[in-house]
Amino acid sequence: MLCKTSEHIECLMVCQEAVRRQFEISELELEDELHHDADPLREKEHEVVPAMINKYGNRVLCLLTAECAAYCRFCTRRRLVSDIERGRVDRSHVDAWVDYLRDHPEVSELIISGGDPFIVEDDLFEYALNEIADVDSVKVLRIGTRAPVSDPCLVNSAKLEAIQRLNRPVYVGVHFEHPSEITKPAVRCIKDLLAVGAILYSQTVFLKGVNDDYQTLYDLFTRLLEIGVRPYYIYRCDPVPGASRFRVELDKERRIMTDLRRSLSGLACPTYVIDVPDGSGKIPVPLGFWDADTLSYTDFEGKKHTPEE
Numbered sequence: 299m300l301c302k303t304s305e306h307i308e309c310l311m312v313c314q315e316a317v318r319r320q321f322e323i324s325e326l327e328l329e330d331e332l333h334h335d336a337d338p339l340r341e342k343e344h345e346v347v348p349a350m351i352n353k354y355g356n357r358v359l360c361l362l363t364a365e366c367a368a369y370c371r372f373c374t375r376r377r378l379v380s381d382i383e384r385g386r387v388d389r390s391h392v393d394a395w396v397d398y399l400r401d402h403p404e405v406s407e408l409i410i411s412g413g414d415p416f417i418v419e420d421d422l423f424e425y426a427l428n429e430i431a432d433v434d435s436v437k438v439l440r441i442g443t444r445a446p447v448s449d450p451c452l453v454n455s456a457k458l459e460a461i462q463r464l465n466r467p468v469y470v471g472v473h474f475e476h477p478s479e480i481t482k483p484a485v486r487c488i489k490d491l492l493a494v495g496a497i498l499y500s501q502t503v504f505l506k507g508v509n510d511d512y513q514t515l516y517d518l519f520t521r522l523l524e525i526g527v528r529p530y531y532i533y534r535c536d537p538v539p540g541a542s543r544f545r546v547e548l549d550k551e552r553r554i555m556t557d558l559r560r561s562l563s564g565l566a567c568p569t570y571v572i573d574v575p576d577g578s579g580k581i582p583v584p585l586g587f588w589d590a591d592t593l594s595y596t597d598f599e600g601k602k603h604t605p606e607e
């Protein structure tokens with residue numbers, strides 16, 4: 299994977315250890331390569347047309363680009379992000395997605411992700427939004443991004459206007475890992491997105507040495523809620539090659555989330571989940587309020603897994 303970074307995140311990496319750890323390549327990654335699945339969420343096998351993934355029947359994921367402003371070393375899509383040429387999407391891909399959607403009216407929710415959708419040319423961004431929004435059966439439109447953290451300039455006026463012109467709710471999921479990522483430019487992005495009518499939620503991954511302590515996550519979720527971003531999910535780090543160094547012990551994660559649930563308001567506390575390694579969905583992890591068996595869990599299809607898979 300190439301290591302491309304924007305100027306904004308480079309500055310943040312210099313002054314914030316928690317940010318540097320997320321993007322800096324480590325020799326420890328090489329030790330992992332043989333053990334883990336490059337596509338633990340089975341996205342490739344659910345690709346129904348190029349760059350469109352349908353795992354759930356009623357919701358689809360569209361990968362508008364393989365490019366990001368900076369590459370997180372724990373990324374679930376490490377296998378494809380940064381391979382910009384192979385992941386390049388143009389209007390013909392969007393047209394094929396729309397054909398699929400018209401043939402599958404049971405798909406009511408669509409997430410535009412990547413890579414980072416805010417990095418593509420303004421024209422393509424607007425074309426994709428407009429064409430997809432034009433499909434009557436798509437009732438919920440979502441965009442996943444890390445741009446407010448990695449390169450706030452990507453949230454520019456052309457893209458904001460494209461969102462506003464849709465004149466319908468657009469849910470924007472922003473990936474935050476640490477309170478130091480909530481910089482002034484990031485807050486400005488959030489305000490701009492709110493001003494054009496976007497509904498904002500956050501996604502976070504538990505990361506060893508970055509956010510695996512109560513106070514860091516308390517500060518992160520509290521601050522996110524203050525700026526208008528509803529904390530939505532916190533994930534156990536997926537077992538992708540090279541990411542073992544980021545995986546936190548399950549018991550520690552549960553303890554932290556139990557303490558957070560005690561002290562945070564319900565609105566500020568995200569749901570703590572494991573993304574099942576066979577791609578069948580996100581399973582909530584029970585907190586310490588219940589005497590639950592945490593050695594194994596059953597997925598939506600009735601298959602047993604262990605949290606350490």
Ligand code: SF4
Binds near residue numbers: 368372373375414443
């Ligand atoms: S911004 Fe998102 S898609 Fe890009 S490397 Fe990070 S986690 Fe992966």
